[in-house]
Amino acid sequence: RAQTVFKFKMSTDDAPGHHRHAVVTKWLEMLKKESNGELDIELFHSAQLFNDVNVPRALRQGAIDMAMPGNWVLGGIDPNNDIFLLPMFFGVPQPAMHPVSDGAVGQAINKQLEDKLKVKVIGKWLDHGYSDTHATRMIGSSLDLKGLRVRSFGGAGTEARIRYFGGDPVLVPWAEVPMALSQGNFVAMYSNSAGVASSKLWDSGIKCTVVERQFFHQYIPVIAQGSYDKLPKPLQDLLIGSWADHITEFRAMTTAAQQKAFDTLAANGVTVVRPEQSLLDDIRKGLMSTQDELVPKLKINPELVKMALSALKQNT
Amino acid sequence: MIAKAQRLFIGIIGAVALAMYSYQIISLWLFRDYAITWFAEVAVYMLVWAMFVGVSELVRVDSHIRADFVISHLSVRTQRWFELINCLVGIIFSVCLIWYGWKITFDAFDLDERSPTGLAFPLWIYYSAAPVGGALLLLRYVQRFWAYLMRFDEKTMALHTAVEI
Amino acid sequence: MSIQLFGVVFFAMLAIGMPLYLVLGSVAVFMYAINGDPVIGAFQRMLDGLNSETLLAVPFFVMAASFMQKGGVAKALIDMVSLWVGQVRGGLAIVAVVACALFGAICGSSVATAVAMGGILVPAMKERNYPMPFTLGVLASSGTLGILIPPSLAMILFALIAEESVPRLFLAGVVPGLIQATIFVAYSMYYAHRYKLPREPRRDRAEAVKVTLHALPALSLPVVIAVGIYGGFTTVTEASVVAASMALIIALFYYKGFTWRDCLSEIGDSVQGAAVITIIIATALAFAQWLTASGVPGSVVRTIGESGLQPWQFLLIINVILLVMGMFLEAISIMLITLPILVPLLKPMGIDPVHFAVVITINMELALLTPPVGLNLFVLSNVAKTPLSVVTKGVLPLQLLLFALLMVVTYVPFLSLWLPDLIFGK
Numbered sequence: 018r019a020q021t022v023f024k025f026k027m028s029t030d031d032a033p034g035h036h037r038h039a040v041v042t043k044w045l046e047m048l049k050k051e052s053n054g055e056l057d058i059e060l061f062h063s064a065q066l067f068n069d070v071n072v073p074r075a076l077r078q079g080a081i082d083m084a085m086p087g088n089w090v091l092g093g094i095d096p097n098n099d100i101f102l103l104p105m106f107f108g109v110p111q112p113a114m115h116p117v118s119d120g121a122v123g124q125a126i127n128k129q130l131e132d133k134l135k136v137k138v139i140g141k142w143l144d145h146g147y148s149d150t151h152a153t154r155m156i157g158s159s160l161d162l163k164g165l166r167v168r169s170f171g172g173a174g175t176e177a178r179i180r181y182f183g184g185d186p187v188l189v190p191w192a193e194v195p196m197a198l199s200q201g202n203f204v205a206m207y208s209n210s211a212g213v214a215s216s217k218l219w220d221s222g223i224k225c226t227v228v229e230r231q232f233f234h235q236y237i238p239v240i241a242q243g244s245y246d247k248l249p250k251p252l253q254d255l256l257i258g259s260w261a262d263h264i265t266e267f268r269a270m271t272t273a274a275q276q277k278a279f280d281t282l283a284a285n286g287v288t289v290v291r292p293e294q295s296l297l298d299d300i301r302k303g304l305m306s307t308q309d310e311l312v313p314k315l316k317i318n319p320e321l322v323k324m325a326l327s328a329l330k331q332n333t
Numbered sequence: 334m335i336a337k338a339q340r341l342f343i344g345i346i347g348a349v350a351l352a353m354y355s356y357q358i359i360s361l362w363l364f365r366d367y368a369i370t371w372f373a374e375v376a377v378y379m380l381v382w383a384m385f386v387g388v389s390e391l392v393r394v395d396s397h398i399r400a401d402f403v404i405s406h407l408s409v410r411t412q413r414w415f416e417l418i419n420c421l422v423g424i425i426f427s428v429c430l431i432w433y434g435w436k437i438t439f440d441a442f443d444l445d446e447r448s449p450t451g452l453a454f455p456l457w458i459y460y461s462a463a464p465v466g467g468a469l470l471l472l473r474y475v476q477r478f479w480a481y482l483m484r485f486d487e488k489t490m491a492l493h494t495a496v497e498i
Numbered sequence: 499m500s501i502q503l504f505g506v507v508f509f510a511m512l513a514i515g516m517p518l519y520l521v522l523g524s525v526a527v528f529m530y531a532i533n534g535d536p537v538i539g540a541f542q543r544m545l546d547g548l549n550s551e552t553l554l555a556v557p558f559f560v561m562a563a564s565f566m567q568k569g570g571v572a573k574a575l576i577d578m579v580s581l582w583v584g585q586v587r588g589g590l591a592i593v594a595v596v597a598c599a600l601f602g603a604i605c606g607s608s609v610a611t612a613v614a615m616g617g618i619l620v621p622a623m624k625e626r627n628y629p630m631p632f633t634l635g636v637l638a639s640s641g642t643l644g645i646l647i648p649p650s651l652a653m654i655l656f657a658l659i660a661e662e663s664v665p666r667l668f669l670a671g672v673v674p675g676l677i678q679a680t681i682f683v684a685y686s687m688y689y690a691h692r693y694k695l696p697r698e699p700r701r702d703r704a705e706a707v708k709v710t711l712h713a714l715p716a717l718s719l720p721v722v723i724a725v726g727i728y729g730g731f732t733t734v735t736e737a738s739v740v741a742a743s744m745a746l747i748i749a750l751f752y753y754k755g756f757t758w759r760d761c762l763s764e765i766g767d768s769v770q771g772a773a774v775i776t777i778i779i780a781t782a783l784a785f786a787q788w789l790t791a792s793g794v795p796g797s798v799v800r801t802i803g804e805s806g807l808q809p810w811q812f813l814l815i816i817n818v819i820l821l822v823m824g825m826f827l828e829a830i831s832i833m834l835i836t837l838p839i840l841v842p843l844l845k846p847m848g849i850d851p852v853h854f855a856v857v858i859t860i861n862m863e864l865a866l867l868t869p870p871v872g873l874n875l876f877v878l879s880n881v882a883k884t885p886l887s888v889v890t891k892g893v894l895p896l897q898l899l900l901f902a903l904l905m906v907v908t909y910v911p912f913l914s915l916w917l918p919d920l921i922f923g924k
């Protein structure tokens with residue numbers, strides 16, 4: 018019997034040096050090998066086909082088979098994805114975040130995405146890492162942002178955060194950050210440290226990185242339901258099973274990349290500030306005063322917020 | 334009639350978009366408390382709408398860019414048959430634009446898809462520029478096809494690449 | 499469908515005078531359908547591509563140019579400029595090159611530079627009986643300085659894909675950009691001598707002062723834009739808005755070139771003129787997406803990467819491939835298709851990505867000028883209401899000069915790397 022090969026297309030939007038790219042290429046190679054070449058998934062990276070923002074629709078329309086969009090771009094599809102912009106997650110260490118997304122909260126969000134986009138979520142979310150605070154001058158924490166212009170990556174949650182600290186939010190798309198930064202359009206920004214390091218933003222003026230874990234970001238691995246249904250049962254099991262088997266290893270890879278980014282930043286003259294956990298906990302307590310007002314504003318389901326709070330409590 | 338209304342629509346949209354965007358820039362410098370930061374985002378949607386509407390008018394006045402390295406050496410009578418083919422392709426393209434534009438619009442409406450900004454703008458309004466623009470485009474291509482087929486006049490109907498617009 | 503057959507169909511459609519947006523759009527739709535990909539994806543790509551603040555600079559710069567041109571602003575500028583450099587033969591051509599270089603230091607797009615400068619200078623040069631092909635050629639090719647002299651949208655795109663530092667790339671374009679401008683000025687002077695282009699009449703001192711003062715409000719415009727962008731007050735798109743508003747106000751109240759009544763139709767014309775360009779960009783994006791997914795460009799470039807070439811051979815072949823692609827595709831599409839595959843090859847080859855960025859950018863300048871698909875050609879043809887063949891003819895000698903510059907920059911990395919290394923260290 019001739020072997021049937023399933024040729025799928027997968028889309029990501031970052032460049033080959035990025036940690037998600039490393040994980041995805043490694044995984045796709047594994048799949049190809051373990052399926053004896055039957056599962057042949059071609060990766061289109063660097064947004065050659067789609068930006069992550071546009072990937073949900075591409076999945077729904079069947080223009081792409083697989084993707085792994087960051088959950089921060091999915092708020093437009095289901096506002097509940099923005100739950101991770103809420104104050105309760107400020108400064109929370111990584112191990113305490115996993116029970117939230119691996120547990121009931123993650124399940125509920127997956128269900129919504131699966132229904133709306135006609136996709137199947139392949140398994141646990143891959144960590145992207147934290148947005149930390151980066152500035153063109155020395156600061157100790159976000160408490161020093163008062164009166165400064167702070168770059169927002171968009172969304173009411175981010176802007177509320179900046180305003181809470183007394184900063185002045187300016188919306189700047191990532192593509193324009195280096196130029197805006199070197200021109201002094203803003204003084205500080207919330208961004209993933211690996212991204213700041215790979216874009217060499219010290220050349221554009223970043224002098225200080227505060228590791229204060231503003232927002233935690235993850236990628237959601239998905240396959241279009243139509244493509245998934247095309248696969249025979251053994252290949253479906255392989256796809257789901259291999260992700261489940263390796264997610265711990267993959268998360269370790271991206272966490273290591275995050276740590277390496279801090280070393281790169283330090284090596285290039287950026288001062289990396291690591292505030293005490295107690296300071297972060299205090300800041301979070303203050304921030305929490307804005308959460309109740311923010312939940313309806315971000316159109317997040319209050320039940321989900323309760324579930325998240327209890328998942329966080331169990332862990333601390 | 335339609336052309337006049339279209340022109341007025343495009344002019345007004347362009348003027349309002351310019352005013353809104355200018356206000357945002359000036360207010361961010363001078364009176365931050367009264368700044369409306371979503372003006373720029375909406376200006377994008379407005380101008381894309383205006384430009385989609387404008388694409389059909391460009392067919393009517395024959396101002397779409399075409400490579401003329403071959404046709405400029407041909408007689409107007411030969412050009413006529415080529416233009417009929419062009420119009421047919423244009424008709425097919427407009428129908429696709431209407432149909433798929435409508436599907437995209439409906440999808441966005443059905444999903445209640447919002448822009449990933451503080452404004453959370455309903456994107457079906459933006460996408461609906463495609464089916465509307467497609468309908469106007471279809472009208473102009475059908476008219477042009479008819480004119481080249483039935484009311485062809487060698488003296489006035491040579492192909493242009495860019496006339497006064 | 500084989501790639502050869504596709505090439506024949508594509509050429510045939512262009513040859514029978516089908517509007518370019520229709521060629522790109524219908525080929526994209528057709529190929530999606532043939533490959534069994536959902537056709538809706540092509541239209542989704544068009545709509546998503548247009549939803550961009552950066553793209554918005556196009557209609558606003560068109561507006562600014564139109565206000566400046568029809569509102570009497572351009573006339574005041576040209577009067578003053580011809581006063582200062584008009585004594586030289588073909589003075590206005592030299593002004594065109596220098597003005598494009600200056601405007602290129604304000605604006606990151608070639609098309610916007612060509613629109614803004616062409617809109618002002620083409621009518622003026624026409625009025626002074628400059629040969630049309632020469633006029634359009636100088637403006638189309640000098641307009642490409644918009645992406646070589648910083649700021650540059652092409653460099654920003656490169657930085658995003660190659661994960662390089664934008665300021666470093668920007669600085670790398672400065673010296674090659676100045677060389678390009680110098681070469682073009684030299685060519686204009688040679689041409690002016692050979693074809694006896696006019697000098698401007700001498701004027702007395704009182705009139706000189708008057709003409710200069712009259713031009714000051716117009717001159718303040720580029721200054722405000724430059725201060726806005728380099729002073730860190732505005733983005734490029736915001737600068738285009740400021741330019742449009744200021745030009746409108748100056749035209750209405752100072753030069754009184756037109757009235758409130760004309761405003762609306764003037765703006766309508768500009769938006770519609772911008773639609774000519776934006777619909778092509780939209781369909782080009784869908785076309786490029788099909789091309790990328792088809793895997794053809796990828797496998798071509800990959801084969802080269804795996805064939806064990808010397809760096810100089812590699813660079814030569816890449817230049818040739820980019821030139822050919824540049825004939826048929828729009829610059830951003832070419833970069834989106836090739837860079838993700840080319841960039842990982844650079845380090846093993848021992849090629850500095852910053853140097854390579856400049857090589858790519860000059861290639862993109864050429865792509866904007868090579869027929870049949872060259873946006874700067876279209877822009878100038880549109881601005882001057884002249885057949886494309888006239889622009890193509892006038893561009894040719896300058897294109898050859900630009901190609902020579904490409905070769906020099908390709909094999910003398912020092913030209914690109916000297917300034918960024920000086921400022922940022924190795």
Ligand code: NA
Pocket residue numbers: 601602603604605606607643644645646647648649650
């Ligand atoms: Na520039």
Ligand code: NA
Pocket residue numbers: 824825826827864865866867868869870871872873
């Ligand atoms: Na070209």
